[in-house]
Amino acid sequence: MMWPSLCRLRLALPLLGLVAALCNPVAHAGPFEIAISPSRFELSGRNTQRIGQSMDIQNLGGTATEVSVRTIDWTYSPEGHITYHDALLPGSCRPWVTLERKLVRVPARGKAAFRFQVDVPVDAQRGECRFMLAVEGVEPAHKALIESGGASLSLPVNGRIAVAVYMALNGAQPQLEMRSVGVKDIGGTRKPVVTVHNSGDAHGRLDGSLDATDGQNKSFELVPEGTPILPGQTRTLPLTPRLAGQTKAVDPAWPLKAQGTLDWDRGAFKVNADFQ
Amino acid sequence: MTGTPLYWLRRMGLLPLMAGCIALPPQARAEENFDNGPAPMTVQARLDFSIRINKFIFLRVGTGGSFTGAESGTGPAANGTIDTVSFTTSASIPAVPTAATNGVNKPVNWSGGAPTFTASAPVVLPVEVRSNAGQVRITGQATTPLSSGSNTIPMTAISITSSSAQFPAPVVPATGVSPAVNVAVGGAGTTAAPTLLTYRTANWTFAYTPSASVPAGVYSGQITFTASAP
Numbered sequence: 001m002m003w004p005s006l007c008r009l010r011l012a013l014p015l016l017g018l019v020a021a022l023c024n025p026v027a028h029a030g031p032f033e034i035a036i037s038p039s040r041f042e043l044s045g046r047n048t049q050r051i052g053q054s055m056d057i058q059n060l061g062g063t064a065t066e067v068s069v070r071t072i073d074w075t076y077s078p079e080g081h082i083t084y085h086d087a088l089l090p091g092s093c094r095p096w097v098t099l100e101r102k103l104v105r106v107p108a109r110g111k112a113a114f115r116f117q118v119d120v121p122v123d124a125q126r127g128e129c130r131f132m133l134a135v136e137g138v139e140p141a142h143k144a145l146i147e148s149g150g151a152s153l154s155l156p157v158n159g160r161i162a163v164a165v166y167m168a169l170n171g172a173q174p175q176l177e178m179r180s181v182g183v184k185d186i187g188g189t190r191k192p193v194v195t196v197h198n199s200g201d202a203h204g205r206l207d208g209s210l211d212a213t214d215g216q217n218k219s220f221e222l223v224p225e226g227t228p229i230l231p232g233q234t235r236t237l238p239l240t241p242r243l244a245g246q247t248k249a250v251d252p253a254w255p256l257k258a259q260g261t262l263d264w265d266r267g268a269f270k271v272n273a274d275f276q
Numbered sequence: 277m278t279g280t281p282l283y284w285l286r287r288m289g290l291l292p293l294m295a296g297c298i299a300l301p302p303q304a305r306a307e308e309n310f311d312n313g314p315a316p317m318t319v320q321a322r323l324d325f326s327i328r329i330n331k332f333i334f335l336r337v338g339t340g341g342s343f344t345g346a347e348s349g350t351g352p353a354a355n356g357t358i359d360t361v362s363f364t365t366s367a368s369i370p371a372v373p374t375a376a377t378n379g380v381n382k383p384v385n386w387s388g389g390a391p392t393f394t395a396s397a398p399v400v401l402p403v404e405v406r407s408n409a410g411q412v413r414i415t416g417q418a419t420t421p422l423s424s425g426s427n428t429i430p431m432t433a434i435s436i437t438s439s440s441a442q443f444p445a446p447v448v449p450a451t452g453v454s455p456a457v458n459v460a461v462g463g464a465g466t467t468a469a470p471t472l473l474t475y476r477t478a479n480w481t482f483a484y485t486p487s488a489s490v491p492a493g494v495y496s497g498q499i500t501f502t503a504s505a506p
Contacts, residue, residue: 031338039333039409039505061340076506082413082456084502136500153363153422153484154496155434157401159337162504223471226410228506242471 032137032159033061034106040164045120045129047170052117055163057135059106066105066138069114071097072162074132078235080227084132084162093129093167096120103138118167126170128202128231136160166203166228174204176229176264181273184236192222192239192256192275196229203228206237210260210271214252222258331409335503339402362399363484393486400479405443405459407474409505413456416446419500424493431497435483443478448499459503 035058045051059065071094073085088094100115116133137158179195186193198204206224213219222239229235239258241250256275261268311317377384405412418431436445442460463475 031336031340033334033336033338033340035332035334035406037332038330039407040331058334060334060336074506080413080456082415082504082506083453084415084417132504132506134502136502153429154494155362155422155482156496156498157337158419158498158500159335160500160502161333161335162502162506163333164504164506226472240471 031061032065034059034065034067034135034137034159034161036135036161036163038163039161040166042166042168043118044168044172045118047120047124048122049120050117051120051167052115053165054113054115055133056111057104057106057114058111059108062108064105064107064110066103067135068103068138069099069133069135070102071099072132072134074130074162074164076228076230078233080235084134092131093118093124094131096129097131099133118165120167120169124169126172126201128172129165129167129169130203130230131165133163133165134160135163168202172202173200174198174202174229174231174265175200176204176206176267176269178262178269178271179234181271181275183275184238186238190254192258193236194224194239194262194269194271195234195236197234198229198231201231203230204264204266205229206262206264208261208263208268209242210239210258210262212241212252212256212258214254214256216253218252220250220252222256224262329408331505332407333409333412333503333505334404334406335501336404337401337501340404398481398483400481402477402479403443403501404477405474405503406476407505408469408472410472411461412459412474412503412505414446414459415456415502416448416454417452417500417502418448418450418497420496420498421450422495422497424491424495427491427493427495429487429490429495431499433484433487435485437481437483438478439481440476440478443476445478445480446501453502 037056037058041053041055043051043053057067073087073089073092073094075083075085075089077083096118098117098119104112104114106112118129120129137160175198177197177199179197181192181194183190184193185191194206196206205226205228207226208224210222211219212222221242221244223242224239225237227235227237229237241252243250254276257273258275259272261270307321307323309319309321311319405414416436422429422431422434430450431448432450434448436448438445442463444457446454446457448454459474459476461472461474462470463473466473466475
């Protein structure tokens, strides 16, 4: 009767493995250690065009992990507050987007390419299509709560990276105008700022730097915040003092003088200003 | 074997492919120069380089295995722990006060006053952001509220403080997405472009202040922290 027992054992072992796998839903859970490249897409397209793109999802962790990918809408206020929306916002272009798959398994210390495509409909108007790709860890171990024993309050945390996708449709472009320069209290700190309006139909950004000196004749650079100025927005962006080759924050003595050029996508602003 | 090479390429279906290859631009073109003299002879050839560096963003939430150092050189140890913030509240019965003991038939002195609750020690969660895409913003959202059956503890009962002013923790509201906090650009090793590069680590400390009016039960929820560089 040796052989039948062995046969039963050989049949039982895979079943036991299957049961163990089913009873261990946290097998692939772990810390969120994900890098995404590129961290944003700035594309252009026209009616009926199909635009395909790919991003790399890299797992820096020592164990394989699974992430989910989905589209979300987002809004960005003139004050720089970002909000994510699972539900479709009016005018959302997310229905145009096709994702390669919903779940991506990324090997330990490895990466996986993820493809998506945007099919611009025939009746799309000139403007900018914006959405985000949310890459997040698959639900972390809820079972850990039960196993932790004695815990009366448990709060798993999860990580997510939101990759912005901008698509300028049918020739949409930013049109930035500098409204003013000045000084503003931001987060309790006095900072030089520029106020910029975008009258175009696609987002724009400031770039470049100004050569500045402070009240003690110390030289440094003033670098504008490079966050987006969405169509129709007027944003007041801080200029951050920077000393080349140093990572520590520069604490200039007021007043400041600055001159130079701040660039944007299709032009530049010459600045020669005193910040009192 | 008869027929021209063109004939055989057509027969084998390779002609369209060959045509495609010919139509493609060459991947690289070398510059060739020569000098026939007289001496001294010098020749120069130029080689153009093009390097594309994509923007990236990296977020770590938890005690990961990717990181063994911090700006100070001593960061969280690498391991594969699954991170769940857990608190254990314990009741204390007045008037002594006397801590209640788990189990049945465990007599303690009790004045009849309402018990008070104390939470266990705060929970520390290491986090990290690296990017070359400029300003990185972090938001927090209670994707699952703290609930036990039909009872709910507002997420505002959980406070999160950061060990680093350069990497603050968002204040997670009871519902919806928190206001974004900025991760300060710069950090160790970012001297080359401190306004674009970010390398910040921090320990976020979760604390819970229990309330006596909360019904007993095991409360569980989930917070999702989102990083983006829009």
